[in-house]
Amino acid sequence: MAGEEQQNTKRKKGHAQQHELKRQGRRSYKEDREIAELEQRLRDGAPPRGSNPLAAQEGAGATTSYAAARTFDELPLSQYTKDSLKKHKFVTLTAVQRATLPHALAGRDVLGAAKTGSGKTLSFLIPLVEKLYRAKWTRLDGLGALVLTPTRELAVQIFEELRKVGHFHDLSAGLLIGGKAVAEEAARVHRMAMLVATPGRLLQHMDETPGFDTGGLCALVLDEADRILDMGFAATLDAILAHLPRERQTLLFSATQTKSVRDLARLSLTDPEYLAVHAEAATPTPLKLQQAYMVVELGQKMDVMWSFIRTHLKAKTIIFLSTCKQVRFVFEAFRKLRPGVPLRCLHGGLKQARRTSVFYEFCNEKAMVLIATDIAARGLDFPTVDWVVQGDCPEDAATYIHRVGRTARYMSSGRALLLLLPSERDGMLQLLADAKVPLTQIRPNPSKQQAVTPALQALLSKDQELKDFAQKALTAYLRSVFLQPKKDVFDVTRLPVEDFAASIGLASTPKLRFLKRVKAGPGGKSREEVVEVGGKGALDESEEAEGEEEEEDEEEEDAAAARRAGAASTSGRAGATPAAGKKGKRAGSEEPEEEAAPSAKKQKGADGAAKSAKKANGAGAATDKADAHAADDDDDDDFLVVKKRNVFAEPEEAERLMEEAAAVAAGDDDEDGKKKKKKKKQKIKVGTASGNRMVFDEEGNALDPLAQLAKEGLGLGEQGEAAAAAEALAAREGVYVRASRPEERFRVAADLMRRRDKEDRARLKQLKKEIKLEKKARARAAALEEQGGGVAVLGRGGQDSEDDDDDGGSTGSDEEEDDGGRRRGGRGGRRGGDSDDDSEGSDEEEDEAQRGGPKRPEVAHFGMALKDAVAGAGAKPATAGAAAKAGSSLAEQEALALRLLSMRR
Numbered sequence: 057m058a059g060e061e062q063q064n065t066k067r068k069k070g071h072a073q074q075h076e077l078k079r080q081g082r083r084s085y086k087e088d089r090e091i092a093e094l095e096q097r098l099r100d101g102a103p104p105r106g107s108n109p110l111a112a113q114e115g116a117g118a119t120t121s122y123a124a125a126r127t128f129d130e131l132p133l134s135q136y137t138k139d140s141l142k143k144h145k146f147v148t149l150t151a152v153q154r155a156t157l158p159h160a161l162a163g164r165d166v167l168g169a170a171k172t173g174s175g176k177t178l179s180f181l182i183p184l185v186e187k188l189y190r191a192k193w194t195r196l197d198g199l200g201a202l203v204l205t206p207t208r209e210l211a212v213q214i215f216e217e218l219r220k221v222g223h224f225h226d227l228s229a230g231l232l233i234g235g236k237a238v239a240e241e242a243a244r245v246h247r248m249a250m251l252v253a254t255p256g257r258l259l260q261h262m263d264e265t266p267g268f269d270t271g272g273l274c275a276l277v278l279d280e281a282d283r284i285l286d287m288g289f290a291a292t293l294d295a296i297l298a299h300l301p302r303e304r305q306t307l308l309f310s311a312t313q314t315k316s317v318r319d320l321a322r323l324s325l326t327d328p329e330y331l332a333v334h335a336e337a338a339t340p341t342p343l344k345l346q347q348a349y350m351v352v353e354l355g356q357k358m359d360v361m362w363s364f365i366r367t368h369l370k371a372k373t374i375i376f377l378s379t380c381k382q383v384r385f386v387f388e389a390f391r392k393l394r395p396g397v398p399l400r401c402l403h404g405g406l407k408q409a410r411r412t413s414v415f416y417e418f419c420n421e422k423a424m425v426l427i428a429t430d431i432a433a434r435g436l437d438f439p440t441v442d443w444v445v446q447g448d449c450p451e452d453a454a455t456y457i458h459r460v461g462r463t464a465r466y467m468s469s470g471r472a473l474l475l476l477l478p479s480e481r482d483g484m485l486q487l488l489a490d491a492k493v494p495l496t497q498i499r500p501n502p503s504k505q506q507a508v509t510p511a512l513q514a515l516l517s518k519d520q521e522l523k524d525f526a527q528k529a530l531t532a533y534l535r536s537v538f539l540q541p542k543k544d545v546f547d548v549t550r551l552p553v554e555d556f557a558a559s560i561g562l563a564s565t566p567k568l569r570f571l572k573r574v575k576a577g578p579g580g581k582s583r584e585e586v587v588e589v590g591g592k593g594a595l596d597e598s599e600e601a602e603g604e605e606e607e608e609d610e611e612e613e614d615a616a617a618a619r620r621a622g623a624a625s626t627s628g629r630a631g632a633t634p635a636a637g638k639k640g641k642r643a644g645s646e647e648p649e650e651e652a653a654p655s656a657k658k659q660k661g662a663d664g665a666a667k668s669a670k671k672a673n674g675a676g677a678a679t680d681k682a683d684a685h686a687a688d689d690d691d692d693d694d695f696l697v698v699k700k701r702n703v704f705a706e707p708e709e710a711e712r713l714m715e716e717a718a719a720v721a722a723g724d725d726d727e728d729g730k731k732k733k734k735k736k737k738q739k740i741k742v743g744t745a746s747g748n749r750m751v752f753d754e755e756g757n758a759l760d761p762l763a764q765l766a767k768e769g770l771g772l773g774e775q776g777e778a779a780a781a782a783e784a785l786a787a788r789e790g791v792y793v794r795a796s797r798p799e800e801r802f803r804v805a806a807d808l809m810r811r812r813d814k815e816d817r818a819r820l821k822q823l824k825k826e827i828k829l830e831k832k833a834r835a836r837a838a839a840l841e842e843q844g845g846g847v848a849v850l851g852r853g854g855q856d857s858e859d860d861d862d863d864g865g866s867t868g869s870d871e872e873e874d875d876g877g878r879r880r881g882g883r884g885g886r887r888g889g890d891s892d893d894d895s896e897g898s899d900e901e902e903d904e905a906q907r908g909g910p911k912r913p914e915v916a917h918f919g920m921a922l923k924d925a926v927a928g929a930g931a932k933p934a935t936a937g938a939a940a941k942a943g944s945s946l947a948e949q950e951a952l953a954l955r956l957l958s959m960r961r
């Protein structure tokens with residue numbers, strides 16, 4: 057027993073000594089010896105320059121060379137890294153790891169290209185960690201290694217992977233992404249040996265954070281290098297590079313690698329190794345990925361997407377759309393129609409906390425539909441995604457490859473479906489054929505297709521917010537098509553805008569005008585032409601709507617927009633004509649039933665509600681079929697009828713099939729494809745009751761509201777304490793590599809987000825209350841003024857700035873500054889992200905209030921002692937507090953305080 061104690065004490069002493077050594081930047085004798093051996097092995101066994109280690113024979117020169125290594129154990133890696141990899145079950149190298157690790161470990165610049173899901177992340181993380189370990193890097197040495205990624209979610213994911221690789225190391229690592237508190241990051245960033253960052257936020261710290269030293273950086277990684285090097289990130293990347301030393305190792309990885317000499321020159325690469333692992337492969341996409349496309353009319357797209365979801369209730373699916381606003385609309389609309397599978401959305405307009413929680417939720421679910429923009433297209437490693445559906449055509453073959461790469465990752469299989477408009481078909485298929493992407497044509501099974509349009513019309517007719525979303529979605533979609541540089545694929549003038557508007561439930565088409573630059577004549581002189589869609593006088597309306605942009609991801613989405621806009625401006629084309637099309641006259645004038653009805657319909661056991669809803673609601677067509685399908689969720693692929701042919705091998709047949717599919721998608725009835733099916737007119741019964749109000753969970757199970765509350769446990773009792781404990785834990789763990797408990801962290805993050813959402817809502821409510829009170833007070837003050845006497849405008853002085861701090865990420869304060877010192881009375885200002893709509897109302901109220909009096913002083917503080925003024929004023933209570941004691945209402949107290957103030961002035 058005594059012996060055991062002695063041993064324990066000895067071990068503890070050993071650990072303490074080791075820790076102290078590391079703190080001083082020194083290593084133990086054992087580590088020193090290991091580092092020396094590793095250096096020796098790396099020198100002696102490095103693969104020849106320009107060689108591809110994949111071609112190296114196993115066993116050849118095994119004594120010294122590690123070029124033929126098949127397992128991590130055979131590589132010259134530190135024991136800490138080997139143990140970490142083993143702990144996380146990484147044993148055998150993937151092809152890209154075999155090809156790139158030997159060169160990267162030898163300290164060379166590498167350009168690695170390999171298919172999606174092939175393990176590129178470890179190919180750059182392992183060399184970084186090893187390099188700093190061998191350099192005996194300490195936190196006093198400043199930043200040693202940097203990984204740049206185009207999106208925040210990808211940065212989070214890489215950071216998690218880094219925690220795995222660095223599990224047993226003693227290196228500090230940090231994550232810098234937009235949407236988080238800069239100040240918090242600034243306090244720590246200078247202590248980080250490694251950083252994973254998005255370009256915008258990194259540059260902000262480089263410019264603004266004192267003591268953030270990047271001059272000693274020895275390794276830089278650009279993940280999704282082609283994206284980071286493209287024009288969307290050009291200025292930011294150049295500014296970042298200007299802060300970094302030219303002498304460094306640089307690693308570039310992507311599934312679609314850049315070969316541009318100009319790009320590579322910007323990075324000052326030294327004799328880089330170009331390792332394109334799958335360059336000779338028959339296809340650039342994973343072998344276990346089945347890919348198909350379907351030609352769909354724009355006016356049928358919503359039906360096809362809805363039908364897909366309804367017939368794949370047990371699948372994990374990502375649906376890609378082109379813009380934030382489309383994602384928001386389709387998500388909100390489908391969510392309200394309750395398809396029977398949980399839905400989530402991911403786009404740059406969401407608050408960062410929401411984005412992160414959606415990311416993790418989608419990782420952990422088995423069956424879920426994620427509707428997303430291209431911020432989810434690159435790099436994200438969601439486990440076991442069954443389907444990738446491209447609802448909108450990708451901008452190029454590279455985007456296609458990255459999007460479909462979210463499924464069939466590593467060893468698993470997956471399926472992908474691309475929806476193409478007839479006008480996109482030829483151009484896009486050609487691009488994909490050039491990129492050697494194998495595609496099969498597929499068409500929807502008409503008997504399984506479910507019309508969602510009537511349901512959308514009914515929803516929009518009673519939900520103004522959703523209608524606004526729909527209008528903005530339509531505008532954003534057309535604008536994105538307009539901005540696409542590849543005009544042979546994307547031609548906004550060929551889109552049936554009015555059919556599309558009708559299909560998303562809009563009773564009329566929003567009026568839009570786009571400015572179009574076209575090259576006039578061989579001289580290349582440009583002129584501006586106005587393309588008008590849907591009528592005159594449209595510009596103001598639509599552009600105003602666009603002005604109300606949500607906070608977008610400052611990284612990826614802005615970069616994409618900049619890229620498209622830039623390309624569009626240099627590739628203008630002539631011949632734009634107003635879009636033609638008959639006016640779709642759809643529902644919307646009649647008042648539909650209670651909103652709960654369509655969702656109630658598909659609930660098992662809610663038959664009565666379902667029947668009445670079916671009769672009453674315009675959602676009939678969609679939900680009738682939805683009911684029929686609710687019972688048999690297993691008919692997954694019945695909706696998709698496969699034509700088992702490679703269309704590139706049989707062009708004529710392909711043509712015929714495509715036309716056939718287009719005819720089916722367009723709803724053509726007879727063989728010659730001319731006569732359109734008549735849609736049964738939906739009758740909406742106005743004013744009838746629709747049953748009890750119900751709450752449903754994501755799976756569609758009915759819950760009573762209290763049970764729902766209890767389930768969510770919003771900050772109540774133990775849950776609140778647990779959340780507080782979790783928060784403390786998160787704060788304690790910080791961002792060190794050694795602290796590796798992903799599940800715990802996910803839970804902590806989820807708890808924190810729930811609590812903060814609740815706090816936000818409470819704060820907003822409080823603010824609205826306060827604003828109302830202010831208005832009242834001003835009204836009273838105005839009345840007093842009429843009776844003679846000056847008036848002061850209310851504000852909350854110090855309290856404002858306190859709230860500002862709490863509410864990181866709000867754009868309210870910016871607006872305040874922009875208004876040239878016109879200080880608002882609190883945080884009712886417009887917020888970024890998904891809460892901005894909530895606060896618009898209070899904004900207006902405030903604005904109105906601000907206009908109340910032109911010469912008024914800016915801020916008044918309640919509770920100030922105004923004895924002098926009181927003395928001058930005669931027998932009134934001295935302060936608002938005194939007034940309260942005297943029993944007057946708050947509004948009266950406020951009015952009184954104002955009066956006192958003005959008298960004092």
Ligand SMILES: Nc1ncnc2c1ncn2[C@@H]1O[C@H](COP(=O)(O)OP(=O)(O)OP(=O)(O)O)[C@@H](O)[C@H]1O
Nearest residue numbers: 146148149150172173174175176177311435437466
């Ligand atoms: N050697 C390995 N053994 C087992 N699993 C691995 C190995 N290397 C990578 N993986 C796993 O394979 C999956 C895909 O890896 P990773 O995300 O690095 O792919 P990628 O090539 O970067 O894909 P993308 O091009 O989409 O960014 C991850 O879940 C990763 O943990």
